Amino acid sequence: MEIIIPENYDPKLSVRETQEAIKYIRDTFQKELGKEMNLERISAPLFVERSSGLNDDLSGVERPVRFDIAGIPDETVEVVHSLAKWKRMALHEYGFLPGEGLYTNMNAIRRDEDLDNLHSCYVDQWDWEKVITREERNEETLKETVRTIFKIIKHMQHEVWYKYPHAVKHLPEDIT
Secondary structure (H helix, E strand, O other): OOOOOOOOOOOOOOHHHHHHHHHHHHHHHHHHHHHHHOEEEOOOOOEEEHHHOOOOOOOOOOOOOEEEOOOOOOOEEEEOOOOHHHHHHHHHHOOOOOOOEEEEEEEEEOOOOOOOOOOOOEEEEEEEEEOOOHHHOOHHHHHHHHHHHHHHHHHHHHHHHHHOHHHOOOOOOOOO
16 A cells, blocks of 8 residues: 655644654543543444354455464454444443443454555544433434533544644534
């Protein structure tokens, strides 16, 4: 795969500073989101047993990375593609109540990914899920959730500006 650097690309941070900034943003954002949305950090699995049905097949054509483990005879495990099913199971298994939720980090290998500047076969994806009541399954709850997340992102913009003033792009005041 050839890396294509856009014409007139001007990185504002060095590679090392970029890594430091990513960690800072990730750590701070997760803490703020957890606090604002009542989410708890839960560790996600790297792989699941194939027979569990927890691995989401995404579009149905991706081939999961599969292997066996000596300690789990007669079973194949798969590197997760998506945590959609696992998150819902975890909410139930951990006993989360309406208004509570979890956030997690997924590491995966997507071996059928088309590789380019934006896509890698390695996935490091942050995700969250929250228990809501049947009555809360509506457009207003969705809009309020988006407004809350945007408020946190705006707060992060300020935090990042304070630490890296030359690397911030300003977001609009409101989201629609």
